[in-house]
Amino acid sequence: MNSVIEVRHLTKTFKHTTALNDISLTIDEDSIYGLLGRNGAGKTTLMSILTAQNFPTSGEVEVFGENPYENARVLGRMCFVRESQKYPDDSNARHALSNARLLFPHWDHDFAEELIDDFQLPLKTPIKKLSRGQQSAVGVIIGLASRAEITFFDEPYLGFDAVARQTFYDRLIADYAEHPRTIVLSSHLIDEVADLIENVIVIDRGSIIMDETTEEVRNRAVNIVGDADAINRLAAGREVIHREFLGRVASVTMLGHLSNADRELIAEANLDLTPVSLQQLIVRSTQADASDHPRAENDIRSLQS
The missing domain is CATH 3.40.50.300 (P-loop containing nucleotide triphosphate hydrolases)
Structure with missing residues (x-):
């Protein structure tokens, strides 16, 4: 082209x-x-x-x-x-x-x-x-x-x-x-x-x-929800662009493709695997990029609005 x-x-x-x-x-x-x-x-x-x-x-x-x-x-x-x-x-x-x-x-x-x-x-x-x-x-x-x-x-x-x-x-x-x-x-x-x-x-x-x-872009990230310990094992060594916890439940958005071993762990731990929309990925990526900047919170709101 x-x-x-x-x-x-x-x-x-x-x-x-x-x-x-x-x-x-x-x-x-x-x-x-x-x-x-x-x-x-x-x-x-x-x-x-x-x-x-x-x-x-x-x-x-x-x-x-x-x-x-x-x-x-x-x-x-x-x-x-x-x-x-x-x-x-x-x-x-x-x-x-x-x-x-x-x-x-x-x-x-x-x-x-x-x-x-x-x-x-x-x-x-x-x-x-x-x-x-x-x-x-x-x-x-x-x-x-x-x-x-x-x-x-x-x-x-x-x-x-x-x-x-x-x-x-x-x-x-x-x-x-x-x-x-x-x-x-x-x-x-x-x-x-x-x-x-x-x-x-x-x-x-x-x-x-x-x-x-x-x-x-669509294939570069996944979101996984479930037991925090299992998700932490899965996310070890990967680039995590967003992480949330509620008690023992965690939600992590991370970059990279899943191997067969990863999918076996997801199935064994009964984790929920969901796609990341283009908007979610861009918001998460810019959040990660802006995390060291004092005006990040206001900038992130402007993207989500």
């Missing part, structure tokens, strides 16, 4: 804050990526640099093999849907969509019209007077109908109710199946997007702590 984005030793600092710390990654063509992490982890900063709306302090970024900064050949092939996109005060949805049609060479007008109907978007009302969900719909429609070769969605559905979010997911996956392209989806609703994304990139405190296929 060919890569469309290459990031090498990227660092971005703002005064005394390091937003991105020496990160390297590769994003391949025709794949859906989940860019996940807590508030302030560096996700939006990364997407802003990749789309040339910001620039790195050090390191290299290549999109389609070129530096994207002030590069019309590259920028015309990307679409970045931000959480709080700004529009002119007198702009309405029809103006925004008409402008987008001029910007993106693969724009699908009929698809945009279908999405307008799906999200029941008023076209003549000034965008600044639309509800939060309707404003999000403007960005989502542009992101989907643009059919850009690379599309970044940065928390695109704030204000959407559950029905609107599901409409977005359904439309995204159906159109991606017919028109493959690279999609990078930043979201806090990890369980909701887990079935959409093919690759997982987790950023925590400006560093990448996970960069794997979704299938690899």
Whole structure:
């Protein structure tokens, strides 16, 4: 599979804050990526640099093999849907969509019209007077109908109710199946997007702590509940990312595959073995990573919210 984005030793600092710390990654063509992490982890900063709306302090970024900064050949092939996109005060949805049609060479007008109907978007009302969900719909429609070769969605559905979010997911996956392209989806609703994304990139405190296929991530951890002594024997020598006790009962989330001997012990001790959801694994992993930091508790809450 060919890569469309290459990031090498990227660092971005703002005064005394390091937003991105020496990160390297590769994003391949025709794949859906989940860019996940807590508030302030560096996700939006990364997407802003990749789309040339910001620039790195050090390191290299290549999109389609070129530096994207002030590069019309590259920028015309990307679409970045931000959480709080700004529009002119007198702009309405029809103006925004008409402008987008001029910007993106693969724009699908009929698809945009279908999405307008799906999200029941008023076209003549000034965008600044639309509800939060309707404003999000403007960005989502542009992101989907643009059919850009690379599309970044940065928390695109704030204000959407559950029905609107599901409409977005359904439309995204159906159109991606017919028109493959690279999609990078930043979201806090990890369980909701887990079935959409093919690759997982987790950023925590400006560093990448996970960069794997979704299938690899799902298989990397298990949760075991039961007798504490038996679980302690099973967990000995393994990387435990979460542990809870209630009397003689323990619950442990640990990394690694189970051997036949492990499964025999689980059966003999009557332990309960349960899969770890993508959200649980990411929350547990960032909890473990943040355990030495004084602000970990607040950051973990932000990921779970």
